[in-house]
Amino acid sequence: MSLTIPVLPAPATAQRWRRAFPGEPVQARAARRFTAMLLDGCPLLDEVLLTVDELVVNALRHTKSGQPGGTFTVEIARWDGTVAVSVTDQGAPSEPAVTDAADDAESGRGLRTVSLLAAGWGWFGNDRSRTVAALFGTAFGEAA
Structure with a gap:
């Protein structure tokens, strides 16, 4: 287990949204639309959308969520200029890690x-369920 994101409990006043999606490639677009609708007007929307896309694609490619009948969940929290995004998948035996992809590689740069983009990111879980999360916002010296 690893957790590299700062532990910041969202206050009770935080806005929170969560939605489960079928583990199908077309659902990455649905997850981006879900996020874009909720964070309309957020100055860091582009960075957050790219992050959600990367986390969803990783869940579909590298975990049981991408297998027939799989699912994943996207959660968004927003408070005081801070945005936290997380994707919970159905787990895998491998651990999420930043890698150095070759210059001509077609994949391998997602977590890098x-x-x-994010002020911090990390993950926790196991081969049955895993959550990968990223934080953005003024709590880290960025405008949100």
Whole structure:
């Protein structure tokens, strides 16, 4: 288990949304639309959308969520200029990690991208369920 994101409990006044999606590739677009609708007007929307896309695609490609009958859940929390996004999948034996992909590689840069866009990111879970999350916002010196 690993957790590299700062532990910041969202206050009771935080806005929270959660939605489960079928584990199908077309649902990555639905997850982006869900996020965009909720965070309309957020200055960091592009970064958050790219992060949600990367986390969803990773869940579909690398976990049981992408297998027939699989699901994943996207959760968004927003408070005081801070946005937290997380994707919970159905787990995998491997651990999410930032890798150095070759310059000509077609994949392998997702979590590196997330680590560069977000103020912090991390994961927790096991081979049955795992959550990968990222934080953005003024709590970290960024406008949200």
